[in-house]
Amino acid sequence: MAEMAASGESPEILFWVGCAGSFDDRYKAVTQAFVKILNKVGVSFAVLGPEEACTGDPARRAGNEFLFQMQAVANIQVMNGYEVKKVVTACPHCFNTIKNEYPALGGTYDVIHHSQFLQELINKGKVVLQGGGEFKGKKITFHDSCYLGRANDVYEAPRDVIKALDVELVEMKRCRTKGLCCGAGGAQMFKEPENGKKDINIERTEEALATGASAIAVGCPFCLTMMTDGVKNKEREHDVKVYDLAEMIAKDMGI
Amino acid sequence: MSILPQLLFVLILGAAGYILYKRVSFLRRNIFLGKKETRNDQSDKRWKTMLLVAFGQQKMFKRFVPAFLHLLIYVAFAVINLEVLEFIIDGLTGSHRIFAPFLGAAYGVAMNVFEFLAIAVLVSCVAFLIRRNVMKVERFTKPEMKGWPAMDANLILVIEIILMFAILTMNATDQLLAERGVEKYTLLNGLVFSSLIQPLFANMSDAALIAIERFAWWFHIVGILGFAIYVTYSKHLHIFLAFPNTWYSNLKPKGEMQNMDEVTNEVNMMLGIASEASAEPPAEIGRFGAKDINDLSWVNVMNAYSCTECGRCTSECPANLTGKKLSPRKIMMDVRDRADEVGKSIDAGGPGLEDGKSLLGDYITKEEINACTSCNACVEACPVNIDPLSIILQMRRYVAMEESGTPAQWNAMFQNMETSFSPWKFAPTDRFNWADQVKSEEVK
Numbered sequence: 001m002a003e004m005a006a007s008g009e010s011p012e013i014l015f016w017v018g019c020a021g022s023f024d025d026r027y028k029a030v031t032q033a034f035v036k037i038l039n040k041v042g043v044s045f046a047v048l049g050p051e052e053a054c055t056g057d058p059a060r061r062a063g064n065e066f067l068f069q070m071q072a073v074a075n076i077q078v079m080n081g082y083e084v085k086k087v088v089t090a091c092p093h094c095f096n097t098i099k100n101e102y103p104a105l106g107g108t109y110d111v112i113h114h115s116q117f118l119q120e121l122i123n124k125g126k127v128v129l130q131g132g133g134e135f136k137g138k139k140i141t142f143h144d145s146c147y148l149g150r151a152n153d154v155y156e157a158p159r160d161v162i163k164a165l166d167v168e169l170v171e172m173k174r175c176r177t178k179g180l181c182c183g184a185g186g187a188q189m190f191k192e193p194e195n196g197k198k199d200i201n202i203e204r205t206e207e208a209l210a211t212g213a214s215a216i217a218v219g220c221p222f223c224l225t226m227m228t229d230g231v232k233n234k235e236r237e238h239d240v241k242v243y244d245l246a247e248m249i250a251k252d253m254g255i
Numbered sequence: 256m257s258i259l260p261q262l263l264f265v266l267i268l269g270a271a272g273y274i275l276y277k278r279v280s281f282l283r284r285n286i287f288l289g290k291k292e293t294r295n296d297q298s299d300k301r302w303k304t305m306l307l308v309a310f311g312q313q314k315m316f317k318r319f320v321p322a323f324l325h326l327l328i329y330v331a332f333a334v335i336n337l338e339v340l341e342f343i344i345d346g347l348t349g350s351h352r353i354f355a356p357f358l359g360a361a362y363g364v365a366m367n368v369f370e371f372l373a374i375a376v377l378v379s380c381v382a383f384l385i386r387r388n389v390m391k392v393e394r395f396t397k398p399e400m401k402g403w404p405a406m407d408a409n410l411i412l413v414i415e416i417i418l419m420f421a422i423l424t425m426n427a428t429d430q431l432l433a434e435r436g437v438e439k440y441t442l443l444n445g446l447v448f449s450s451l452i453q454p455l456f457a458n459m460s461d462a463a464l465i466a467i468e469r470f471a472w473w474f475h476i477v478g479i480l481g482f483a484i485y486v487t488y489s490k491h492l493h494i495f496l497a498f499p500n501t502w503y504s505n506l507k508p509k510g511e512m513q514n515m516d517e518v519t520n521e522v523n524m525m526l527g528i529a530s531e532a533s534a535e536p537p538a539e540i541g542r543f544g545a546k547d548i549n550d551l552s553w554v555n556v557m558n559a560y561s562c563t564e565c566g567r568c569t570s571e572c573p574a575n576l577t578g579k580k581l582s583p584r585k586i587m588m589d590v591r592d593r594a595d596e597v598g599k600s601i602d603a604g605g606p607g608l609e610d611g612k613s614l615l616g617d618y619i620t621k622e623e624i625n626a627c628t629s630c631n632a633c634v635e636a637c638p639v640n641i642d643p644l645s646i647i648l649q650m651r652r653y654v655a656m657e658e659s660g661t662p663a664q665w666n667a668m669f670q671n672m673e674t675s676f677s678p679w680k681f682a683p684t685d686r687f688n689w690a691d692q693v694k695s696e697e698v699k
Contacts, residue, residue: 049687073526186628
């Protein structure tokens with residue numbers, strides 16, 4: 001972003017990478033896949049790079065409002081400084097926070113999740129799919145992330161993206177408004193769960209495996225981690241893969 | 256004709272009215288122990304929500320069988336209560352079935368409808384008793400339902416069954432008397448359902464029938480008044496509170512947490528940003544987050560009194576499903592029980608909120624609130640739009656900001672965020688490293 005601003009360019013969108021997208025080895029691949037799609041399609045975009053900081057979502061959900069607002073205000077100052085109008089992110093937590101919670105602190109942007117952005121690209125014919133590639137005809141199930149689904153009522157965009165791949169989309173018993181959390185939201189990603197009889201991601205993974213799908217599609221870095229761990233726990237990593245939507249599209253496009 | 260029954264009726268009605276007034280004042284005051292919050296925006300949308308969710312029972316129908324049985328009871332309650340108006344006029348004036356002559360044949364039709372609904376209520380209540388006590392549907396047998404809550408639910412069902420029997424008995428004997436031409440009793444053409452139990456009474460004398468008919472009449476009206484009072488002590492308050500509760504629903508996206516403006520002021524001052532509010536002297540220093548009911552909003556407390564303990568929230572809570580202690584229903588029950596406790600203490604001239612107890616600690620533990628994934632499944636599941644998540648998150652704020660009592664791993668996450676602007680400990684300068692690979696691939 002800094003480079004573009006220095007050369008007087010103002011990109012159409014800001015791609016908010018998020019901490020997982022920047023640091024988590026698995027999710028970095030998602031960031032790369034999404035960026036390749038953007039480059040291929042020729043979308044004018046920028047990232048903040050080292051100027052980006054955590055949105056503050058986990059701090060706020062863990063109760064630390066001060067820390068949240070410090071992070072938020074710093075981010076808003078950066079974004080307002082670059083006169084950012086439109087933000088796209090591959091993380092539902094970042095999406096929810098920037099879209100719904102930054103306006104109260106002076107940061108109002110048009111924020112969309114990458115599933116919505118991909119859906120737009122497909123609908124506009126900018127992304128032309130090759131018919132599913134390795135996914136063609138396979139059973140794929142989609143795991144709703146809470147912060148995309150219930151929190152923001154985005155249920156169909158990710159499904160439309162998957163369907164565009166010419167696959168068989170199979171639903172889990174609990175889906176859409178009734179979707180079961182992967183267990184990582186509300187800052188749970190950053191601590192061990194409380195005592196109980198089972199981990200939430202195992203419960204959810206069992207449900208996903210019960211569909212007989214060969215891949216579990218997600219749209220959230222935390223869900224990706226939790227479901228991947230769940231599949232490993234069930235020793236099914238050889239025949240069931242967990243992918244982000246952007247990865248599936250990029251694979252199909254051969255990039 | 257003695258005027259005694261009328262006098263007695265006036266007395267009972269007056270006493271019931273007085274007790275109800277006291278109870279409603281008590282509940283109202285308890286609800287307003289919560290903090291002020293204005294939620295009067297978008298009134299069109301609010302009326303619509305109330306019509307769909309409370310009046311139209313929209314969210315109940317996510318589970319069809321209980322929704323259908325519940326609908327029968329709900330419709331019966333609304334419709335049969337029309338008859339209570341006649342009961343009251345009859346009771347006050349000493350008349351009998353005062354509407355019958357005015358409505359003619361329509362009256363008989365109405366009575367048949369009422370009888371049909373009474374049967375529907377009977378069937379539904381029996382089905383509900385079976386679900387609770389024989390099938391033991393899981394959400395009705397969670398730990399927080401032990402004792403009074405389970406008893407409360409069964410009592411209501413039994414009372415409703417008895418009240419419906421009273422109506423049918425009254426109509427059956429009433430019509431037998433009318434057929435025999437006993438004075439004051441009006442013959443209605445064919446009451447389908449109560450005539451089925453008429454043979455039970457057919458051999459009795461007129462006097463015995465009159466006694467039974469009068470007893471059933473009194474039992475029914477006194478029962479209804481008693482039930483109205485009972486409701487104010489019970490989870491059954493939802494029959495009234497569902498309406499305001501849905502009107503005051505949260506209309507914002509569920510994922511949005513309410514901003515703490517008092518924190519914003521301080522953050523802005525620290526960062527040297529001028530804000531509209533920072534010029535004002537700091538408001539009265541309150542608590543950050545919620546420790547007790549007076550730290551919550553009044554809407555949170557109303558939510559608690561609207562809860563009918565159906566447990567749909569708990570049955571969809573990922574933490575509860577996997578055996579953690581958290582139960583969103585218990586959170587709501589705890590808020591209500593604490594509000595009741597404080598209210599009673601105030602009324603008895605006691606210490607009220609200063610009784611050395613608090614919602615967090617004495618009712619709700621950190622283990623419960625820490626287990627929440629903020630997934631909003633409970634909020635989505637609630638048939639009357641109760642928001643347990645809001646309460647959980649406000650308590651987390653108290654723990655984090657007033658007690659510094661968050662779990663150690665969260666404290667570590669806070670520290671990472673403070674020092675490296677990410678919940679994980681990575682150098683902020685490495686944030687763009689992912690791009691190296693993309694760039695190198697592009698060069699190729």
